[in-house]
Each structure stands twice: as structure tokens, then as C-alpha cells.
Amino acid sequence: MRPSLSSHSRTCLCAAYLLVAAASLWLRQGFPVVADPAAVFDDAHFVKQAYALAGGQWLGDYNRTTLIKGAGYPLFIALSAGLGLPLKMAEQALYLAVGGALAFALGRRARAPWAGWLLFVGLAFNPALWHPSLARVIREGFYVSGMLAVVALAAWSFAPRCRRRAAIAAGAGLALGVFWITREEGVAILPALATMAAVGIALQWQRRQRIQLRRPRWSAPSLLRSGRALAMAALLMGAAGATVVLSVKAANRHMYGVFLATEFQSGAFVRAYGALARIQHDRWQPYVVFPADARARAYAVSPAARELQPFLDGPVGELWRRTGCQQTGQSPCPEILSGWFMWALRDAAWNAGHHRSAAETQAFYDRLASEINEACDQSRIPCGPPRATLAPPFQAQRLGATLHAARDIAGMLARLGDGQWGTPASVGATEHLDTQSQMVGTISRPAHHRYEAAGWITGRDQLPQMALLGPQAESVPMTLELRRVSAEEQAAGLAAGWRLRIVSGCAPQACQLEVDGRRYPLAAGRLPLPAGTGVIDIERLRDLSRTLPGRRMEAQQRLAALLAAAYHRAMPVALVLGALGIATGVALRQKRRRDPAAELLLVLLAGAAAAVATRIALLAYLEATSIPSVNMLYASPATPLVIVPGTCGIWLGLRTLRSRRVAGRRAA
Numbered sequence: 001m002r003p004s005l006s007s008h009s010r011t012c013l014c015a016a017y018l019l020v021a022a023a024s025l026w027l028r029q030g031f032p033v034v035a036d037p038a039a040v041f042d043d044a045h046f047v048k049q050a051y052a053l054a055g056g057q058w059l060g061d062y063n064r065t066t067l068i069k070g071a072g073y074p075l076f077i078a079l080s081a082g083l084g085l086p087l088k089m090a091e092q093a094l095y096l097a098v099g100g101a102l103a104f105a106l107g108r109r110a111r112a113p114w115a116g117w118l119l120f121v122g123l124a125f126n127p128a129l130w131h132p133s134l135a136r137v138i139r140e141g142f143y144v145s146g147m148l149a150v151v152a153l154a155a156w157s158f159a160p161r162c163r164r165r166a167a168i169a170a171g172a173g174l175a176l177g178v179f180w181i182t183r184e185e186g187v188a189i190l191p192a193l194a195t196m197a198a199v200g201i202a203l204q205w206q207r208r209q210r211i212q213l214r215r216p217r218w219s220a221p222s223l224l225r226s227g228r229a230l231a232m233a234a235l236l237m238g239a240a241g242a243t244v245v246l247s248v249k250a251a252n253r254h255m256y257g258v259f260l261a262t263e264f265q266s267g268a269f270v271r272a273y274g275a276l277a278r279i280q281h282d283r284w285q286p287y288v289v290f291p292a293d294a295r296a297r298a299y300a301v302s303p304a305a306r307e308l309q310p311f312l313d314g315p316v317g318e319l320w321r322r323t324g325c326q327q328t329g330q331s332p333c334p335e336i337l338s339g340w341f342m343w344a345l346r347d348a349a350w351n352a353g354h355h356r357s358a359a360e361t362q363a364f365y366d367r368l369a370s371e372i373n374e375a376c377d378q379s380r381i382p383c384g385p386p387r388a389t390l391a392p393p394f395q396a397q398r399l400g401a402t403l404h405a406a407r408d409i410a411g412m413l414a415r416l417g418d419g420q421w422g423t424p425a426s427v428g429a430t431e432h433l434d435t436q437s438q439m440v441g442t443i444s445r446p447a448h449h450r451y452e453a454a455g456w457i458t459g460r461d462q463l464p465q466m467a468l469l470g471p472q473a474e475s476v477p478m479t480l481e482l483r484r485v486s487a488e489e490q491a492a493g494l495a496a497g498w499r500l501r502i503v504s505g506c507a508p509q510a511c512q513l514e515v516d517g518r519r520y521p522l523a524a525g526r527l528p529l530p531a532g533t534g535v536i537d538i539e540r541l542r543d544l545s546r547t548l549p550g551r552r553m554e555a556q557q558r559l560a561a562l563l564a565a566a567y568h569r570a571m572p573v574a575l576v577l578g579a580l581g582i583a584t585g586v587a588l589r590q591k592r593r594r595d596p597a598a599e600l601l602l603v604l605l606a607g608a609a610a611a612v613a614t615r616i617a618l619l620a621y622l623e624a625t626s627i628p629s630v631n632m633l634y635a636s637p638a639t640p641l642v643i644v645p646g647t648c649g650i651w652l653g654l655r656t657l658r659s660r661r662v663a664g665r666r667a668a
Contacts, residue, residue: 005113013113017104017120021096024124027563028092030556031423034135035443037432041065041343043137047439049074054081054439058255064346064355067256067263071248072146072182073139077439086441091141092129098145099123099640102152106604106648110597110655119647123148126639127564130421130557133633137440139182140636146179147189148640151611154193155604157233158200160207161596169233170240177244184264184390188618192611197234199606201227203599256358264342264390268365273342274387275372276305287330287626289338289392290345297382301375304368311348312336320344328628338392339627392625399624406620408630413612413642414575415568418632421561430479445544450505453513453522453541457482458497459534467514468504468522476511478504500536508541574646581653582645588656595659601652608641 005013036043045065052060053074059066080090100120107116128134134141153172157165176193180186204227245261253259263269279294290298295312298305311317317336324340325333336344349355354364376383384393412418423444426433437443457464468476481501504511512519513527515536520527527536544550582605585598615638623629 009113013117016117017100020117020121020124021100024096025089025092027125027556027560028088028129030553030560031088031130031135032442032444032553033086033088033137033426033436033440034132034424035426035428035433035436035440036136037428037436039136041068043436045069046074046077046137046139047436050077050081050439053078058251062256062355062358064350064361067252067258067260067358068346069139069264070181070183070262071251072178073142076142077137081439087137087439088135088141088441091145094142095126095129095145095148095640096124098149098152102148105156106597106600109600110651112597112651112655115651119644119651122643122647123640125563125567126643127417127421127560127567128632128636128639130560130564131417131632131636132420132422132424133631134636135423135444137436138633140633143179143182144637144640146175146182147611147637149175150179150189151192151196151607151641152604154237155196155600155607157237158196158230159596159600159603160200160204161599162233165229165233166236169236173237173240173242174244176237176241180241180245181248181261184262185618188614189611191614192607193234193237195610196603196607197227197230199603200230203602204230252358258358258362260358263361268362268369269346270390271369271388272365272372273345274389275369275376276345277393278376278384278387279372280382280384284395284397285335286395286398287328287337287339288335289341291335298372301380302368302371304364304371307352307354308345308348311351312344316347316351317344320347337627338625339622342390394621394625401624402620405623405630406616409616409619409623409635412630412632413616413635413638414572416571416639416642417564417568419568420632421564422557446505450544451503451507451541452544453500453502453504453508453538455500455536455538455540456485456497457500457534457536459529463498464516464529464534464536465514468502468506469512469514469519470506471510473512476504476506478502478506497534500538503544507543571642571646574650575642577653578646578649581649581651581656583653585649585652585656595655598652598655598659601648601655605645605648605652608644611641612638 038044045068049059049066049071052058059071059074076090077087080087083090085093103116103120103123104113105116106119107113110116129141129144150172153168153175156162157169157172162168176186176189179189248261249259252261258267260267276294276298277289279290279297281288281291282293285291292313295305295309299309320340320343321333321336324337325331328337328339330337346355349361349364355361373386375381376386387393426444426446428446433443433446463482466480468478470476479502481499481503483499485497485499502513506522508522508524511522513522513536514520515527516530518530520536522538522541524538524541527538529535545554582602585602615635619629619634622634
């Protein structure tokens with residue numbers, strides 16, 4: 001057993017953790033939020049609900065989007081805004097807190113504090129967090145911390161020796177509850193929890209056999225005795241998680257009259273979608289869940305379905321068909337694709353007048369599901385088995401595509417990225433961007449907000465008509481800010497007139513400023529207005545990307561790109577070495593010697609591997625059957641759980657070899 005750290009060493013260790021955290025936060029500051037107010041089902045939806053939460057209105061008035069997604073992320077946005085933290089800095093701080101707690105606790109349990117610090121270094125500079133897709137106001141930036149927290153706390157709860165098992169299990173349950181209400185695929189974490197519980201029971205059973213000096217002999221009673229404490233931890237975890245989920249459902253019941261977390265996880269909409277998806281097709285088509293022939297069968301037997309016909313077969317259906325086809329590049333593409341059909345179905349019901357209240361919405365989808373299922377059960381239309389899920393039916397012919405997608409996702413995760421890092425330009429009208437910025441903090445500059453021209457308009461009371469023209473005399477988007485010089489400013493010596501500021505994507509000398517029909521080069525200097533009606537004095541032209549904050553951000557992104565490239569090359573090697581370390585740890589475990597740290601590492605590594613494998617399988621299945629899913633946005637929540645085996649596996653192998661060597665010396 002190693003001696004505990006001295007006071008000086010503890011101070012150095014804490015300073016090292018703080019230094020890494022500060023460096024990670026500083027780098028993250030170089031990647032501001034990308035605002036996209038047009039993303040009404042994602043970015044704009046979360047910001048809108050955060051405003052409602054901040055105003056004490058829960059998730060806002062009910063409409064067709066209110067309950068489509070969980071309340072976890074809007075709650076986090078509102079909390080970070082209430083604390084005055086920019087959203088991405090709050091996400092990074094939470095991630096560092098979770099990763100730091102895990103690394104510090106592992107180092108303390110193993111009496112190898114600096115090894116824990118190295119794990120924290122690996123987690124703190126995770127390059128996936130600098131990916132352009134995670135710069136959006138999107139759930140994955142929060143979800144990545146949730147997945148790491150659930151796996152880490154559950155591993156501690158299921159480890160054979162745990163002094164505060166009840167408290168840690170309760171914490172794991174609360175993290176699981178928040179995880180569950182953030183995205184709709186919370187069930188995908190259950191295989192990892194089951195794996196950790198199984199490994200914990202096996203290690204506990206093995207320990208009991210050693211204590212009793214028995215030859216290992218598997219039996220149900222001995223396994224049950226070994227798993228008693230872990231079963232209680234699992235029950236406590238489930239109860240704490242259920243408390244979070246039930247609290248959200250209760251709030252929705254109070255506000256909207258339905259006891260649901262989201263309409264996409266359970267309830268009548270899921271049953272209606274499943275009923276429509278079970279109708280057989282004349283000809284199977286990839287990525288299509290409800291083609292024209294299935295729709296015709298539904299219209300023939302269901303009055304509720306016939307209410308949707310003018311919209312599914314009309315402009316609503318065409319909009320979603322075109323959207324899905326454009327985003328996937330499918331051609332030919334005659335049908336609404338499965339990844340977009342849920343939105344087409346909801347929009348059709350909304351246009352038919354069935355989203356006025358949550359209760360009325362549930363009643364309509366219940367009626368639709370009942371009518372379709374009754375027709376299927378009575379064999380009036382050909383159908384498959386009953387379904388109540390949004391998951392598309394698996395087709396054997398898509399197995400090859402699924403395996404191909406799994407290979408691509410695994411390769412991307414092993415490298416912790418796809419070679420993209422940085423922050424795209426925000427898009428949208430200035431007033432909409434300002435609305436998002438007030439909630440989430442600094443946003444990336446839109447492409448048309450790069451250059452600034454500032455000056456004065458003097459000698460006239462009325463504002464001139466102004467426009468910005470490009471090199472081909474085309475109209476160029478610009479933000480025009482005008483402020484009248486106040487009486488106080490005039491008393492201080494400023495001339496009467498207007499303060500002028502133009503922000504655009506047009507470089508000086510490359511564009512022209514049109515004033516009252518007359519054109520001037522966009523350059524510094526005095527521009528006399530027509531007929532002596534005043535003067536425009538452009539006193540300052542500058543490239544906003546070359547300001548001090550712009551240069552700092554450029555340096556941060558350049559440094560982050562170097563680190564990301566290093567991870568890109570080193571991580572596959574670390575994973576191979578980690579796998580060898582895990583194999584060494586399992587194969588050479590001492591028969592008589594107890595090692596609580598090694599046992600905890602085995603449980604954690606088993607859970608991390610199961611969580612990553614489940615994520616890969618889920619995304620590969622979706623890629624092959626529904627929506628494009630081979631991307632870093634969807635894969636990113638698993639990236640910390642890739643870093644953990646790459647570092648802890650090596651740690652476990654070295655620890656096992658060292659213990660073996662020490663035991664050999666003692667025996668000699």
C-alpha cells in the first residue's frame with residue numbers, strides 16, 4: 001500500500017487539476033455558439049423553451065412541438081443563463097466537473113493520484129467537443145456529460161467494495177433521470193448498466209469464494225448472495241431516476257393534462273406511428289415506412305387517417321419528402337423517408353386541427369392507432385405484428401448496410417473525430433440571432449458580419465436611403481445601425497446628425513455604398529450627399545476577424561486543431577494498448593490478493609465498452625434504416641467512454657504487472 005500524499009503533494013495535485021481545467025475552458029472559449037434560429041425543431045426549440053422556463057411558464061404554451069423533446073436541455077440552458085454563464089462554457093464546466101471527479105476518485109482509490117490526473121488530461125481536451133456540429137444549441141453538448149456521469153457513478157455503485165454505495169447509487173439514479181429526460185433513446189444506456197451489474201456480481205462472488213477458500217463453483221444461490229448489495233443499489237438507482245422522470249411527467253400533467261415526458265417516448269403518438277408502420281407494402285423500399293400503397297390501405301379503413309389524406313398526399317407530405325430527399329441525397333426519391341415521416345405525420349395532424357391541446361392530440365392519435373390496429377387484427381388489410389415504437393422495422397437485407405455503418409462509426413470514434421474542427425458562421429436575421437445570444441451567450445459572427453464601416457451623417461435631419469452593392473452591383477446583406485446624436489453629445493462638441501455603423505461581409509473597396517441613388521466606393525473619407533444635402537464621413541473601416549478577440553479566437557482554434565490532430569493519431573494506438581492492458585488485468589488477477597481499484601476499473605471498463613458498443617449499434621441501425629447517423633454529432637456522447645478505456649486499460653495492465661512482480665518478490 002502506498003503512503004498517502006503529503007500536504008505539499010496534495011496542493012500540487014489540486015493545482016495541476018485546476019491548471020488543466022483552466023486550459024480546457026480557455027480553449028473552449030474559442031468556439032462560440034453557432035446560432036441557427038431556422039432550426040425550429042432543435043436549436044430554436046430549445047432556446048424558446050428555455051425562455052419559457054426562465055419566465056416561470058414551464059415549457060410554454062402547448063403546440064405541436066412542445067412535447068416533442070425532453071425538458072432536460074432547456075432546463076440546463078435556463079439554469080446556465082440564470083447563473084450568467086455562456087452556454088458552451090457551462091457545458092464544458094459540467095463535463096470537466098464530471099471527468100475531474102471520476103479521475104480524482106479513481107486516482108485516490110488506486111493510490112495513484114497522478115495516474116488519475118493523466119486520465120483527466122485525456123478527458124479535458126476531448127477534441128470531439130470542438131466539432132462544428134457541437135457548436136450549435138444542441139443536446140449532445142450536454143448529453144456527453146450525462147452519459148459519462150451515469151456510467152461512472154453506476155460503476156462505483158456496482159463495484160464490489162463501495163463504502164457509500166447507497167449515496168453513490170442515488171446520485172447515479174439522479175444522473176440517469178436527467179439523462180433519460182434529455183434525449184429519447186435513454187433506454188440505450190441499460191445494456192451498459194446491466195453489464196456493469198453482471199461484472200460486479202461476478203467479482204463479488206469471486207471474492208466470497210476466495211474469502212471462504214473455496215474453489216470457484218458457479219451456482220445460482222451463491223450468485224444471489226453475492227449480488228444482494230448490488231441489487232439494492234440497482235433498486236435505489238432506479239427509484240432516484242424514476243423520481244426525476246415522474247417529476248417531469250407530473251409537471252406536464254399539471255400544465256398540459258397529459259402524464260408524459262415526451263410524445264416521442266410513449267403515449268398515443270408512438271402507438272399511432274407503430275400502427276401505420278405495421279401496414280404491409282406492395283414493394284419494400286429502403287428508408288420508407290409509409291408509402292403510397294400503405295397510405296391507401298390506411299385511408300380505406302380509418303376515418304382518422306382520411307382526415308390526414310389532404311395533407312400527407314398534398315403540400316405537407318411534399319415538403320417533408322423534398323426535405324428528406326435533399327438531406328440524404330436519395331434519387332429517385334418518390335416517398336417521405338422514415339426519418340422525416342414522424343414530422344410529416346404531426347404536421348398533417350396539426351393542419352387537420354388536432355394539436356389544439358395535448359389531451360385532444362392524444363385522443364386523435366389514440367383513435368388513429370385503434371382504427372388501424374383493429375383493421376389489421378381483423379385482416380381487412382395486410383399487416384405485420386403489432387408495434388408501438390418509432391423504431392423502424394428491421395429488414396434482413398439491410399444487415400450489410402448496418403455492419404458497414406458500424407465499421408464507419410467505430411473508426412470515427414476510435415479517432416475521436418472526422419477531421420473537422422472549428423465554428424461555422426451563425427445564420428439568420430439579426431433580431432433572431434440577438435434573441436438567441438441573450439440566452440446562450442456569445443455567438444459566432446455571421447458570414448455577413450465580418451467587416452465594419454463606422455462614421456457620421458451630418459448636415460441633414462432626414463435619413464438617406466442606403467444600400468450596399470457588390471462588385472456586380474448586386475445587393476449585399478448588411479446590418480445598418482443609426483443613432484441620432486443626442487443634445488448632450490452636441491453640447492460636448494459633436495455635430496448634429498447621426499452616428500452610422502455598417503456591418504457586412506463586403507470587404508472595403510470591393511463594394512459600393514448607394515446613398516439616395518448615388519454610388520460611392522466603400523472607403524474611408526467624406527462622401528458629399530447629392531445636391532448638398534449633407535455629408536457622410538466614414539472614419540473607420542476594419543476587419544472584425546482581425547480584432548484582438550478575433551485573433552485570440554483564431555489562436556485558440558489553431559491550438560485546438562493541433563491537439564485534435566494529435567488525438568486523431570494517438571487514440572487508435574492507445575485503444576490497442578488499453579485492450580492489451582485489460583486482457584492482462586483479467587488474465588493475471590491474483591488468486592488471493594484483493595485489489596479494490598482493479599475491480600473498480602474492470603467494472604468501469606466493462607460499462608464503457610458496453611455503452612460504446614450500444615451507441616455504435618444504435619447509430620448503425622438508424623443509418624441503415626432511417627436517417628443519416630454516421631456523424632460526430634450523434635457519436636459524440638460516447639467519446640469520453642472511448643478515452644476511458646484508452647487510458648485506464650493501460651493503467652490497469654501496468655498495475656497488474658506491477659502487482660504480479662511485487663508478489664513474486666515477496667514469494668522469493
